[in-house]
Amino acid sequence: MVPVSQETxxxxxxxxxxxERVCRVMHIAEGFLPPAHAIAWGVASAPFVVHGVRSLTRExxxxxxxxxxxxxxxxxxxxxxxxxxxxxxxSCSHPTxxxxxxxxxxxPVMAVLGTITLLFQALLLAHGGLTTxxxxxxxxxxxxxxxxxxxxxxLRRLDVPLMVTVFCGAFVADxxxxxxxxxxxxxxxxxxxxxxxxxxxxxxxxxxxxxxxxAVSEGxxxxxxxxxxxxxxxxxxxxLGVLVARTGERAAVAR
Amino acid sequence: MxxxxxxxxxxxxxxAVLAVAPLVFGLGDHKExxxxxxxxxxxxxxxxxxxDYEPWFSPLYEPPSGEIESALFAVQAALGAGVxxxxxxxxxxxxxxxxxxxxxxxxxxxx
Numbered sequence: 001m002v003p004v005s006q007e008t009x010x011x012x013x014x015x016x017x018x019x020e021r022v023c024r025v026m027h028i029a030e031g032f033l034p035p036a037h038a039i040a041w042g043v044a045s046a047p048f049v050v051h052g053v054r055s056l057t058r059e060x061x062x063x064x065x066x067x068x069x070x071x072x073x074x075x076x077x078x079x080x081x082x083x084x085x086x087x088x089x090x091s092c093s094h095p096t097x098x099x100x101x102x103x104x105x106x107x108p109v110m111a112v113l114g115t116i117t118l119l120f121q122a123l124l125l126a127h128g129g130l131t132t133x134x135x136x137x138x139x140x141x142x143x144x145x146x147x148x149x150x151x152x153x154x155l156r157r158l159d160v161p162l163m164v165t166v167f168c169g170a171f172v173a174d175x176x177x178x179x180x181x182x183x184x185x186x187x188x189x190x191x192x193x194x195x196x197x198x199x200x201x202x203x204x205x206x207x208x209x210x211x212x213x214x215a216v217s218e219g220x221x222x223x224x225x226x227x228x229x230x231x232x233x234x235x236x237x238x239x240l241g242v243l244v245a246r247t248g249e250r251a252a253v254a255r
Numbered sequence: 256m257x258x259x260x261x262x263x264x265x266x267x268x269x270x271a272v273l274a275v276a277p278l279v280f281g282l283g284d285h286k287e288x289x290x291x292x293x294x295x296x297x298x299x300x301x302x303x304x305x306x307d308y309e310p311w312f313s314p315l316y317e318p319p320s321g322e323i324e325s326a327l328f329a330v331q332a333a334l335g336a337g338v339x340x341x342x343x344x345x346x347x348x349x350x351x352x353x354x355x356x357x358x359x360x361x362x363x364x365x366x
Contacts, residue, residue, distance in 0.1 A: 031313055
């Protein structure tokens, strides 16, 4: 719980409540972004998803054997984004599960898998929404995977052990999703007193506290699945460049 | 227990502890409705920050009750878990089949 100081007064408390009620389950609810924002985020997301569909079909055409692993990566997102977990702030939120797919198949593919998950939730669960799909896709299926993948690649280059890089990648992907969501909300609902930056600071600080334990959980679960994959699908992980070939070829990583 | 299995179990335990700790330590006690995931209150919340704002679109389909909503969330998790289990089961089966075939071949050569 973030204490509301007397000086900030009404603005802070209502922002806090917006956060807790609209966004405690991560996605921005249906109809809760003004039309201009909804359209803008849709336009921003569309090229990423189109590009993602292209690289997904290319991947499946060139390596039909990877379809199964693609399914598994999508399934991981499905499971994790259905898990609403309690957090230290006394409200519930859920992880995203996008880090694994981003590490395995690169972020463009994850844009598609994340969009499918978000569509499922918007259509069947009234969770998130069609009008806010663009914004939610941008945070969960684009920004999260890219941020996580970036951290993963950076740490790989620094020769950090694989499972540590996977943990950090998943952790950052999860947290970045929330950061982008708070930017989106701050843009749509700036604080009456302190404007965009004030709203962003408040949204962001509360998000961080709620989401950090969940991001840790997500990191641990992603490491668990990656450990199982290393044991069961060594060949495929080597082809995807996650595992270095036994002969010590560094080229596979630098792909 | 093998070292590998032990690490996996520890990972799961850590996640469970992270999920249960907030409940055990009563971190939601200060709230009227602790650990809720209420989208239903969303409308009042936005009108507090922006009294003129009205949601301009409503979901095409809304689960009629909280029970049905959680059922659908369970379906989502079950679908995902099912596909994951299928993947790992298939992999394991294939590997065992290959090992058995390999063992049979070396046994055949030994004759």
